[in-house]
Amino acid sequence: MKKSISIIQTTLVAAAVAVFATGCTKNLLDQMPTTEVNVDQFWKSEDDATYAVMGAYNATRSVFDRDYYFDGQGEYTKTRGTSTTSTNAVAYNPSSSAGYSPQSYGDKFDNYFEGLYGSVNRANYVIVNTQDLINRNIGNAANLQRIIAEAKLLRGMTYFRLISMWGDVPYFTKVNTTNSDVATLSRMPIAQIKDSIMADFNYAFDNLPVKSTQIGRAAKPAALAFRGKLQLFWACWNKNGWPELTGFKPDAAAAVEAYKAAAADFGHVINDYGLTLFRGGEPGAIDTLGGADILPNYFYLFQPIANGDAEMIMTFTHGGTNTGQGEELMRDFGGRTQESAQCWVNPRYEIADKYQLTTTGDFAAKLIPMDPTKAGARTTLNSAVNPASYANRDYRMKATMLWDYEKIIGMASLKSSGFAPYIYKTWGAQITLGGVNYITYNTDGTKTGYVFRKFIRNYAGQGRSDGDYNYPVMRLADVFLMYAEASNEAYGPQADAVALVNKVRHRGNLPPLTGAKYADKNTFFSAIEQERIVELLAEGQRGFDLRRWRALERIWGGVGATGRYLLDTQGAQNDRYYNNAIDRDYTRAYIYKIPQGERDRNPNLTQNTPWL
Known part of the structure; x- marks a missing residue:
């Protein structure tokens, strides 16, 4: 052709x-x-x-x-x-x-x-x-x-x-x-x-x-x-409008009907087929800060051991080694310490504050970016470079990402090279921790202060481009959250929707939502959005969510505002978006x-x- x-x-x-x-x-x-x-x-x-x-x-x-x-x-x-x-x-x-x-x-x-x-x-x-x-x-x-x-x-x-x-x-x-x-x-x-x-x-x-x-x-x-997801998006476009799409006229009544239809479809998925969250939605065990011998169940949801699990409603399979059809998740998410991976994708500094406390079920005090060379930076309460600041967080945090002094298994020539501690801007250096010598995790591609653990294999034997994980494009936890969103828009907070959000929270070992978190439609929506952020991080959902919700201005400040700097854990202003943005900057992001x-x-x- x-x-x-x-x-x-x-x-x-x-x-x-x-x-x-x-x-x-x-x-x-x-x-x-x-x-x-x-x-x-x-x-x-x-x-x-x-x-x-x-x-x-x-x-x-x-x-x-x-x-x-x-x-x-x-x-x-x-x-x-x-x-x-x-x-x-x-x-x-x-x-x-x-x-x-x-x-x-x-x-x-x-x-x-x-x-x-x-x-x-x-x-x-x-x-x-x-x-x-x-x-x-x-x-x-x-x-x-x-x-x-x-x-x-x-x-x-x-x-x-x-x-x-x-x-x-x-x-x-x-x-x-x-x-x-x-x-x-x-x-x-x-x-x-x-x-x-x-x-x-x-x-x-x-x-x-x-x-x-x-x-x-x-x-x-x-x-x-x-089908439910299509109706959910259709409802959002009709409720929130899509002015950039010439000829599209939003219809509030059509939005309500679509929300109801979406909730009905999601409800059937949830109730009629015996589907369950991976490992029953239980959080599993977790290692101490800095340790990685014991990782929560959420980590294993994104490993080949989860292939064929009931949570995975729709996946695309990969062939693994010597097939030419392996997935490249390690290459894209891992650092050079993992089979010379390239760290194309990183968690931003801003995500850390979204992981709530297992003790209270609510947000911790905001982290403070600090220069680690300054006296007390590694010990100051809530310092982003103090490992203790990450204690008692949602289990999904440790399963998803690494902060300073967290460890990950290295891989070289299809063999394990042992644990490597992650220390931002300290790449491939010799270090002694607790009397044990290590080589630090080489992730010289990151600029945020964090790197991903999610999607990175913790066992040897496969190259960076030879994974056999079945990539999920629809999984049950997402359906739970979409059901909660659709039913909330159609009927307001419902007990079954709250229970489903709590099931998703439970896999992070978080307590159930307090009544104040679902007192009305708006507060419950905020709780649902919060769960979508941490549960679906790096699964390609956030950008589409922001557009269908018409939320870009809410996130970035709107026309004429100063926009928003995105930082790293040491206080550097890495990226600035929508500074003095004109209307066209937003309209071109919506379509x-x-x-x-x-x-x-x-x-x-x-x-x-x-x-x-």
């Missing part, structure tokens, strides 16, 4: 080209590879349809399994670029590192636009050809309908992401094979696309099994959860720019108003 093909470019699967150029190994959903098979030799049996849907999963995985980068568009996660070795890195790689910062990102996602449409076209390819098998009475009709349901779920997820970023977008359900197929497509109004996505999710729910026998293949709870290259090739593609 020529590079100039509009929208889908080189990622499409066409009638006369190789079916799965990206490959589909046995490690991916237990299927054998299918490569270089022409359509006139393919689509002869039910097995062909099964192989094809594996390719659709692979294509969709490539635009969802690095969603953690999107957290950089919020205030609690800092990214400094993206890793660029695997196929999905192309889609996630913006035109500059500003793509994953809180400001000036809306015109940086041309590659992602292309990648999403590649996923759409792959799903369409499966749907059209599998339906043709049904029409020809080839194979088991129920099994083939399941395959169509999986492809429609993937297509719905992808179009949902497209409208969440660009609003009105081109919509098609056929297989596009040439430039002329897409050269004149116009943008369809978001309301029509939403209805089409709903139809895909409805079909998926009707035709997927209650539980899949293969890890990574979707079942009914996934369709319900994504993305239609790629100009697509508009140059297709004059029917209009542009979003802030980008004219």
